[in-house]
Amino acid sequence: MTIPPGLLPEGFRDRLPPEAEAIARLVRRVLDTAASHGYERVSPPLAEFEAGLVGRLKSTRAQDLLRFVDPVSQRTMAVRPDITAQVGRIAATRMAHHPRPVRLAYGGSVLKLKATQLRPEREMMQVGAELIGLDSVAAAREIVSVAIEALGQAGVSGITLDFTLPNLVETLAQGSLATEPARISEIRALLDAKDAGGLAAAKAEAFLPLVEAAGPFDAAVARLRGFADGALVSRLDALEAIAAPLDAAVALTLDPTERHGFEYQSWFGFSLFAEGVSGEIGRGGSYTIVHEDGREEPAIGFSIYCDPLVDAGLAPHERQRLFVPVGTDPALAARMRAEGWVTVAALTDDDTPAAQICSHVLKDGAPVPA
Amino acid sequence: MTIPPGLLPEGFRDRLPPEAEAIARLVRRVLDTAASHGYERVSPPLAEFEAGLVGRLKSTRAQDLLRFVDPVSQRTMAVRPDITAQVGRIAATRMAHHPRPVRLAYGGSVLKLKATQLRPEREMMQVGAELIGLDSVAAAREIVSVAIEALGQAGVSGITLDFTLPNLVETLAQGSLATEPARISEIRALLDAKDAGGLAAAKAEAFLPLVEAAGPFDAAVARLRGFADGALVSRLDALEAIAAPLDAAVALTLDPTERHGFEYQSWFGFSLFAEGVSGEIGRGGSYTIVHEDGREEPAIGFSIYCDPLVDAGLAPHERQRLFVPVGTDPALAARMRAEGWVTVAALTDDDTPAAQICSHVLKDGAPVPA
Numbered sequence: 001m002t003i004p005p006g007l008l009p010e011g012f013r014d015r016l017p018p019e020a021e022a023i024a025r026l027v028r029r030v031l032d033t034a035a036s037h038g039y040e041r042v043s044p045p046l047a048e049f050e051a052g053l054v055g056r057l058k059s060t061r062a063q064d065l066l067r068f069v070d071p072v073s074q075r076t077m078a079v080r081p082d083i084t085a086q087v088g089r090i091a092a093t094r095m096a097h098h099p100r101p102v103r104l105a106y107g108g109s110v111l112k113l114k115a116t117q118l119r120p121e122r123e124m125m126q127v128g129a130e131l132i133g134l135d136s137v138a139a140a141r142e143i144v145s146v147a148i149e150a151l152g153q154a155g156v157s158g159i160t161l162d163f164t165l166p167n168l169v170e171t172l173a174q175g176s177l178a179t180e181p182a183r184i185s186e187i188r189a190l191l192d193a194k195d196a197g198g199l200a201a202a203k204a205e206a207f208l209p210l211v212e213a214a215g216p217f218d219a220a221v222a223r224l225r226g227f228a229d230g231a232l233v234s235r236l237d238a239l240e241a242i243a244a245p246l247d248a249a250v251a252l253t254l255d256p257t258e259r260h261g262f263e264y265q266s267w268f269g270f271s272l273f274a275e276g277v278s279g280e281i282g283r284g285g286s287y288t289i290v291h292e293d294g295r296e297e298p299a300i301g302f303s304i305y306c307d308p309l310v311d312a313g314l315a316p317h318e319r320q321r322l323f324v325p326v327g328t329d330p331a332l333a334a335r336m337r338a339e340g341w342v343t344v345a346a347l348t349d350d351d352t353p354a355a356q357i358c359s360h361v362l363k364d365g366a367p368v369p370a
Numbered sequence: 371m372t373i374p375p376g377l378l379p380e381g382f383r384d385r386l387p388p389e390a391e392a393i394a395r396l397v398r399r400v401l402d403t404a405a406s407h408g409y410e411r412v413s414p415p416l417a418e419f420e421a422g423l424v425g426r427l428k429s430t431r432a433q434d435l436l437r438f439v440d441p442v443s444q445r446t447m448a449v450r451p452d453i454t455a456q457v458g459r460i461a462a463t464r465m466a467h468h469p470r471p472v473r474l475a476y477g478g479s480v481l482k483l484k485a486t487q488l489r490p491e492r493e494m495m496q497v498g499a500e501l502i503g504l505d506s507v508a509a510a511r512e513i514v515s516v517a518i519e520a521l522g523q524a525g526v527s528g529i530t531l532d533f534t535l536p537n538l539v540e541t542l543a544q545g546s547l548a549t550e551p552a553r554i555s556e557i558r559a560l561l562d563a564k565d566a567g568g569l570a571a572a573k574a575e576a577f578l579p580l581v582e583a584a585g586p587f588d589a590a591v592a593r594l595r596g597f598a599d600g601a602l603v604s605r606l607d608a609l610e611a612i613a614a615p616l617d618a619a620v621a622l623t624l625d626p627t628e629r630h631g632f633e634y635q636s637w638f639g640f641s642l643f644a645e646g647v648s649g650e651i652g653r654g655g656s657y658t659i660v661h662e663d664g665r666e667e668p669a670i671g672f673s674i675y676c677d678p679l680v681d682a683g684l685a686p687h688e689r690q691r692l693f694v695p696v697g698t699d700p701a702l703a704a705r706m707r708a709e710g711w712v713t714v715a716a717l718t719d720d721d722t723p724a725a726q727i728c729s730h731v732l733k734d735g736a737p738v739p740a
Contacts (some may be wrong), residue, residue, distance in 0.1 A: 115442075
């Protein structure tokens with residue numbers, strides 16, 4: 001059986017105009033915003049030794065990677081499923097001696113071996129920024145602000161920011177909600193399932209307020225303040241400090257026990273959503289980078305997933321196309337481009353503005369509606 | 371044996387600041403230039419079914435591809451070694467019904483399984499534009515002009531454009547230099563090796579002027595005019611028409627029999643070089659796209675290879691970094707960014723302009739040298 005030439009593997013696709021342009025513009029806007037805050041571009045390779053990738057991807061298993069044997073080294077390589085871990089590697093190796101904090105940004109394709117029901121695509125465009133050397137409230141505030149500003153610059157509206165406190169349960173279990181270590185994973189599973197009945201049955205009612213508090217930010221914080229645990233109070237203070245400078249147009253929620261996908265985050269995490277877009281459009285949080293000598297370094301960052309935004313209709317900036325008839329002085333067309341027009345040159349006498357999807361025609365030295 | 375965390379497979383590398391920024395800027399400039407001439411962005415997938423890629427890559431063998439078995443389809447997939455063939459596929463399938471000519475542009479990473487001595491890297495950034503539906507002199511003139519303009523916009527200087535006529539030898543062999551078909555490949559090999567003695571020994575002296583003519587454009591054209599073959603004359607006329615509008619700063623050469631890497635090109639091909647950069651920085655030419663119904667369609671395009679340019683020192687545009695002390699009004703920092711500064715916020719009291727590589731500090735509301 002031959003494969004029809006236009007058929008692509010499941011989860012892979014061609015981005016045509018105008019979607020390809022929309023993705024590229026979104027990436028540019030995020031990187032330009034990050035650059036204006038001092039985040040410098042790094043570009044790790046598409047593929048690495050599998051062992052290196054897996055070691056740093058705490059939530060990725062080797063069997064989820066697209067792997068192949070490198071004919072040069074005879075070792076197994078893998079295509080990256082995520083860029084954050086590569087940036088962490090760079091910070092811990094080639095840029096280990098750079099003064100801290102160091103601000104890095106990146107954008108590129110990532111591949112997954114298998115899709116999920118929620119995310120049918122296996123190739124995705126990831127763009128983001130990482131601040132390495134700090135995970136303080138000031139660092140979190142900067143990362144969240146840059147992410148929100150970047151989305152705004154890219155024309156994304158109706159943003160919801162959902163905060164979470166990834167390692168809160170473990171912190172409480174080792175602190176004021178003293179819990180036998182053996183029971184923590186059971187309680188975690190019940191919290192992940194938001195199973196209030198199960199928590200009661202497991203005599204873990206003390207954790208119930210964490211589940212019940214989830215919702216709009218201010219109300220959730222108010223409810224959790226009643227919980228009055230020292231660690232929790234300091235985290236709520238931190239979240240309020242992070243939220244304070246944000247544009248009032250950003251809706252804020254808090255789900256203190258949400259952990260899915262935040263397995264490698266430390267005290268702080270967040271997910272980004274946009275009106276009309278199904279699923280997350282980005283996420284971020286604080287985490288730890290492990291250096292070669294075992295030293296641990298705090299870091300914080302965010303990633304934006306471009307595909308769901310463009311699939312939901314995020315449009316590129318459309319420039320008007322000007323049809324340039326055969327025989328036009330090239331200098332005149334160049335002048336039109338300098339003025340911001342896209343010029344489309346007729347290369348045959350029978351070409352038309354309609355065929356070239358041009359709104360205007362260059363006539364007697366000036367653009368006129370086609 | 372464990373692999374040190376910073377070690378990457380041969381031919382793969384991290385691009386750090388400022389090189390990563392330089393590559394990104396080059397890609398942007400080429401795509402922006404192409405866009406201003408009406409070339410719309412397409413973004414084919416990083417990987418496809420191997421059969422589809424190999425069928426369209428006339429000069430690539432399956433064993434040169436980075437292949438893996440897709441767990442979903444159980445078919446062999448491959449990572450693209452080139453984007454041009456993918457754009458051809460798009461033009462012949464999803465965009466088959468779009469009016470011609472259609473102008474498409476692209477940029478992205480390509481992977482090769484093995485490096486060559488000339489090109490040790492196995493991952494490269496390719497950016498380019500394709501004009502599909504025409505391969506006339508007017509089309510070639512546009513493609514060459516856009517390629518040269520794009521390089522100029524990206525700050526590349528000292529450009530040399532080397533023209534070639536990929537299928538000239540076959541055309542002559544079937545025409546005025548009537549040659550037995552069985553001897554053509556022998557003569558091709560001697561021409562590829564520029565082996566004048568061999569041509570004489572093989573009694574193929576008639577082809578010698580083609581070898582001898584190679585060199586600076588005007589002189590080469592003048593020598594070949596003496597050859598006075600109809601097909602050759604019309605091609606020389608075409609080359610002169612393509613060369614005429616080019617900036618005088620571009621050095622022009624002609625090597626009429628050069629074919630290496632032009633195996634799938636038709637009447638017209640060119641290579642781009644830049645002063646101080648070893649090896650090609652780009653190439654292009656006319657070729658044929660085969661549709662599903664067997665119909666053949668002419669096309670022409672160019673690709674720029676970004677890595678050699680950046681390796682040779684093509685610098686990004688450096689923006690000045692402004693250190694913003696702790697406690698500065700965020701609105702003031704935003705104003706500085708709007709004025710074009712990169713602002714780097716101190717997140718701790720002990721951070722310094724030197725650590726953040728800032729040339730200026732924001733003091734009493736204004737930037738002062740650090």
